Amino acid sequence: MHRTRILDHAVLILGALFLTLPVVVAFMTSTHEAAAIHSTGLMLSPGGHLVETYETVLTRKGGFTGQVTGARMMMNSFILGIGFAVGKIALSMLAAYAIVYFRFRFATLAFWVIFTTLLLPLEVRIMPSYEVMSSLGLINSYTGLIVPLLASATGTFYFRQFFKSVPEELLEAARIDGAGPFKFFIDVLVPLSKTMIAAIFIIMFVYGWNQYLWPMLMTTDERFFTLMRGIKQILQVWIGSQIPDYNEAFALAVLAMLPPVLMVVLFQSWFIKGLTESDK
Amino acid sequence: MATIEIDKVSKVYHGNVPAVSEVDIKITDGEFIVLVGPSGCGKSTLLRMVAGLENISSGTVRIGGRIVNDVEPADRDIAMVFQNYALYPHMTVRENLAYGLKNRRTPKPEIEARVAEAARMLELGPYLDRKPRALSGGQRQRVAMGRAIVRHPSAFLFDEPLSNLDAKLRVSMRGEIKRLQRRVGTTSLYVTHDQLEAMTLADRLVVLNGGRIEQIGRPLDVYHAPASTFVASFIGSPAMNLVQGELHGSKLAIGPALIDLGDTLPTQGAVTVGFRAEDLQAVGAPVDASAQIGSATMPLRVDYVEELGSQRLVHGTLGDQTITVAMSSDAPLTSEMQVAVPLGRLHFFDAESGRRLVWSSVEPNRSTTAADLLETAR
Numbered sequence: 001m002h003r004t005r006i007l008d009h010a011v012l013i014l015g016a017l018f019l020t021l022p023v024v025v026a027f028m029t030s031t032h033e034a035a036a037i038h039s040t041g042l043m044l045s046p047g048g049h050l051v052e053t054y055e056t057v058l059t060r061k062g063g064f065t066g067q068v069t070g071a072r073m074m075m076n077s078f079i080l081g082i083g084f085a086v087g088k089i090a091l092s093m094l095a096a097y098a099i100v101y102f103r104f105r106f107a108t109l110a111f112w113v114i115f116t117t118l119l120l121p122l123e124v125r126i127m128p129s130y131e132v133m134s135s136l137g138l139i140n141s142y143t144g145l146i147v148p149l150l151a152s153a154t155g156t157f158y159f160r161q162f163f164k165s166v167p168e169e170l171l172e173a174a175r176i177d178g179a180g181p182f183k184f185f186i187d188v189l190v191p192l193s194k195t196m197i198a199a200i201f202i203i204m205f206v207y208g209w210n211q212y213l214w215p216m217l218m219t220t221d222e223r224f225f226t227l228m229r230g231i232k233q234i235l236q237v238w239i240g241s242q243i244p245d246y247n248e249a250f251a252l253a254v255l256a257m258l259p260p261v262l263m264v265v266l267f268q269s270w271f272i273k274g275l276t277e278s279d280k
Numbered sequence: 281m282a283t284i285e286i287d288k289v290s291k292v293y294h295g296n297v298p299a300v301s302e303v304d305i306k307i308t309d310g311e312f313i314v315l316v317g318p319s320g321c322g323k324s325t326l327l328r329m330v331a332g333l334e335n336i337s338s339g340t341v342r343i344g345g346r347i348v349n350d351v352e353p354a355d356r357d358i359a360m361v362f363q364n365y366a367l368y369p370h371m372t373v374r375e376n377l378a379y380g381l382k383n384r385r386t387p388k389p390e391i392e393a394r395v396a397e398a399a400r401m402l403e404l405g406p407y408l409d410r411k412p413r414a415l416s417g418g419q420r421q422r423v424a425m426g427r428a429i430v431r432h433p434s435a436f437l438f439d440e441p442l443s444n445l446d447a448k449l450r451v452s453m454r455g456e457i458k459r460l461q462r463r464v465g466t467t468s469l470y471v472t473h474d475q476l477e478a479m480t481l482a483d484r485l486v487v488l489n490g491g492r493i494e495q496i497g498r499p500l501d502v503y504h505a506p507a508s509t510f511v512a513s514f515i516g517s518p519a520m521n522l523v524q525g526e527l528h529g530s531k532l533a534i535g536p537a538l539i540d541l542g543d544t545l546p547t548q549g550a551v552t553v554g555f556r557a558e559d560l561q562a563v564g565a566p567v568d569a570s571a572q573i574g575s576a577t578m579p580l581r582v583d584y585v586e587e588l589g590s591q592r593l594v595h596g597t598l599g600d601q602t603i604t605v606a607m608s609s610d611a612p613l614t615s616e617m618q619v620a621v622p623l624g625r626l627h628f629f630d631a632e633s634g635r636r637l638v639w640s641s642v643e644p645n646r647s648t649t650a651a652d653l654l655e656t657a658r
Contacts, residue, residue, distance in 0.1 A: 169366035172333050177380035177427075178354035187379070191370040 023257065030054075030250035037246040049247065057251045068222040070252060073230040077209055078259070080226055083146040084208030085201045092155030092200075093193070097185055099156070100163040101171070111160065118153040122214060130217055140221040149214060155200055162196050163189065198270035206260040227256040282344030282357070282434035282467055283309050284330065289339035291325050291491075299325045300491045302339070310465045312458075316478035317488035318514070323471045324439055326488070330469060331360050331437050344434050354383075359428035360437040364444060365420045367412040373399075373423050374408040377430050391430075398426040401460065418449045425457070429464065436461070438470040442477065454480060475515050479503065487511045505627075509552055509634035512627060518557045518593060521603040524631065525553040535599020537578035541623060547630075547637055554627035557593065557606040560619045577620040580605065585613065 025042050032047030058070040098104075099111045122129075129148045138144030166189070174184045190197075212228045219225060231252045264271065284307040291300040300322040307313050315323040328334040330341055332353035340347050348356050359380075367376050374395060381391045399405045402422040412420055421441060428436050441457070442450045458481055461468050472478055478485045479499045487494040487502065487510070495507035506512035512520040526533040530544045534553060545551075555576075563577060578598050586593040587609065594605040594613070605619050628637040 167364060167366065169362045169364055170368065172331075172353075173360070173362060173366040173368075173427075174379075175333065175353045176331065176358065176360050178383035179379075183383065188368055188370075194370075 023254075026250050027254050030247050030254055032247055034243050034245050034247050038243045053247050053251050054255070057248050057255065068225055068230075070227075070230065070255070072223070073225050073227045074255065076224055077227040077256070079142055080145055080211065080215065081205045081209035081259070083142065084149060084211075085204035087146060087150040088152040088155050088204045089197055089200055091150050092152045093159050093190075093197075095156045096159035096163055097189065099160055101181070111156075114151075114153050114156050116153075117151070118157070122149065126213065126217065133218065140219055140224055142224070144218050145215060145224065149208070149211070152204070155204070158196065158200060159193065162193060166192060195270055195273040198267055199273075202263055202267055202271050205263055209256075209260055227252065231256065283307060283342075284435055284467060284469065285340075285342040285345075286326070286330065287340045287342070289326065289329060289341060290337050291322070291329060291334065292337045298491050300329070303488075303491075303493055305486055305493070305496065307467055307469065310467055312461050312468045312470065312481060312483045314470045314472060314478040314482035314485045315488055316472055316475060316485055316514070317494075319473055321488040322491035323473075323488050325491075327437055327439055327469060327471045330435075331358060332356050357434045358437055359431045359433040359435075360439065361421075361424045361428050361441045363440040365412070365424040367420060367423055367427075369412055372409050372411055373404060373415070373426075376412065376423055377426050380427065380431050394430045394432070395426075398429045401429065401463075402426050417445050418453060421445060421453055422456075425460065429460070434467065436466050436468040436470075438468065438472075440472055441470075442472070442474075450477075457481065476517065479515065485515075487514060489514075505636070506554070507636050509554065509629045512554045512629070516556060518604045518606065520554045520556050520627070521560075522552055522554045522629070523598060523601045523603060525551050527551055532576070534578060535601060537576070537598065539576040539578075539623075542574075545628065545637070547628075550631040551637065552629040552631050552634065554629060555621045555625055557604040559621050559625040560603075560605040560607075561621070562605070562607055562611055563618045563620045574624075575620045575622045576626060577618055580617050580619045582613065582615050582617065 025044060028046055029037055029043045030053060031050040032043050033049055036047070037043070058074070061067055061069055095114065099107055133139060133144045133148060136144075138147075170188060171184060174188055179187060210228065211226070215224075215226045216229055219229070231249055284305075286303055286305040286307075289300060289303050290298060292298050303322075303326060305313065315326060317323050325334060329336050330343075332348065332351060336349050340349055342348065343356055343358065368379065371379065377395045377398060378391050381394065386394075395408075399408055402425060404419070404422055404426055407415060407419060407423075412423065415423065421444075424441065438457070442453055445453060454477060457470075470481060472481075482499050484496060484498055485502055486496045487507075489510050495502055495511045497505075497507075502511060502515055506515060506520070509522055513522060523534050527545055527548050527550075529548075530541045532539040532541055532551075532553065580594070580596040580598055580603065582594055582596040583602070584595050586595070589609065591606050592609045592611070594607060596603060596605070629635060630637055
């Protein structure tokens with residue numbers, strides 16, 4: 001018995017190390033100077049430049065125009081992530097509401113059409129989407145960055161399943177209580193979906209935050225750059241014999257990881273509830 | 281307060297399956313009507329049509345004299361209590377009670393007063409700030425009733441409100457509903473599949489079968505004079521014994537038993553004869569049939585006995601037909617016995633259609649019933 005317990009812990013510790021070490025290495029390395037990194041490679045011990053590196057990364061104006069700071073990119077990423085998550089939830093809740101609660105022709109067909117788009121990743125429609133956005137003049141705008149990604153089959157599917165599990169009598173009770181379709185949605189369905197909304201918000205926020213291809217296509221103006229693009233930007237700066245700012249790239253990577261991690265850590269109880277709770 | 285008139289109401293689902301056909305019920309102001317029948321008899325559909333949750337295929341429903349066929353449920357001035365309570369899980373008891381009033385833009389102080397009144401009536405005071413999930417089944421049921429009461433509607437609709445409660449609670453809530461309805465005097469339509477609930481609650485009960493009305497009447501009238509074999513077997517527990525008999529003149533033959541009715545019935549030949557288990561009595565030794573004036577004596581072969589404590593149910597066979605006899609639990613038991621039923625407690629039904637055959641001299645002669653007493657007391 002005792003031996004197995006040690007073995008269990010060994011396996012778990014090994015697994016934990018395996019998962020966290022890259023992050024630790026990235027963080028430790030980011031606290032050294034670029035030159036040191038260049039000569040010795042990745043670090044496991046803390047360096048002495050933590051504050052200044054992160055400060056530089058967040059506040060130094062960079063890029064071709066010399067206008068964009070790390071903080072700015074971070075804000076852009078937040079706008080994209082939150083706009084993306086909120087928009088997706090609003091849209092897919094309304095779509096699911098229509099599909100579940102209103103009897104209209106081809107409702108089931110509509111649902112399956114939405115559902116099959118799950119099979120099509122963004123990359124498949126990236127050209128037509130870009131074409132539409134560019135002819136609408138929405139390139140280099142938050143609208144262009146967010147709106148084309150909002151339709152969400154996953155979200156619609158989750159909310160549909162959830163709404164179907166809400167007892168029919170609640171709707172009937174609300175009808176007798178004088179609540180119209182809009183009131184029922186706002187007063188009953190939305191509060192009931194709270195945990196579901198939280199779970200989907202987290203998934204969608206992380207998904208939106210990590211978007212890379214779409215922002216790269218849609219934004220040429222550096223003011224709209226997201227963090228994901230910024231990291232790459234730093235490593236591209238190979239001017240003459242200058243050493244790339246490895247430390248800053250790592251710092252930016254760590255910063256980019258932070259919000260999704262915080263989001264999941266802070267909301268994990270809601271997240272689990274939303275995905276597992278079934279009794280209403 | 282209002283009357284409800286259900287006039288030739290039918291419900292046909294697609295595929296031409298009639299769930300309710302041509303039902304007529306007139307409910308007077310303040311009356312407590314119970315719709316009772318087996319599952320699938322259309323009682324819930326009928327209630328939901330009155331509530332406006334189901335479209336009416338044909339016929340009219342009037343509430344307080346106004347035709348409400350095309351009126352939204354919210355505008356029918358009714359309140360409904362659902363089987364699974366249908367409380368809003370994210371709202372406190374107070375908010376649950378107030379929601380309907382808030383949607384009707386009732387002034388705040390008025391809402392508060394009505395919620396307080398309902399809470400006092402239903403003893404919900406200590407729970408007003410709890411969520412439904414922190415309440416027991418009985419408390420949730422009371423909240424559901426409170427939600428109906430605060431609205432001061434012209435009618436209450438109950439859709440099997442007690443089915444989700446355990447047996448003991450069901451009995452006490454049954455009493456509570458009755459008491460409450462008497463107190464507020466609101467016209468009520470109540471759906472149940474439980475004949476006991478129907479008997480105890482109803483001013484009048486409506487027995488439904490296959491979407492049609494089998495009988496409407498006061499509980500004891502229905503009990504004592506069921507209009508058909510269906511009603512006879514549905515109302516009363518244990519179910520009425522129904523056996524096949526043969527009429528020849530004034531003689532009735534049921535299996536081996538030959539009974540002298542002392543009168544000739546308008547029908548002859550095959551009939552269905554009904555008698556209640558509790559109207560049967562064991563008679564001592566096999567006696568001369570003619571000595572038992574005014575009662576029908578039949579031989580019974582006992583199969584098995586169910587002890588209920590207060591009484592025992594003896595299941596046995598009369599010829600080749602099974603019957604049940606309710607006796608006091610100290611009555612002597614033998615494997616072969618004679619049982620007798622007063623002739624006045626025999627019910628005759630058409631062997632084909634199952635409809636009651638009215639024969640005045642064997643019609644039960646009742647004294648004043650409890651329902652009459654209550655009626656005069658009101």
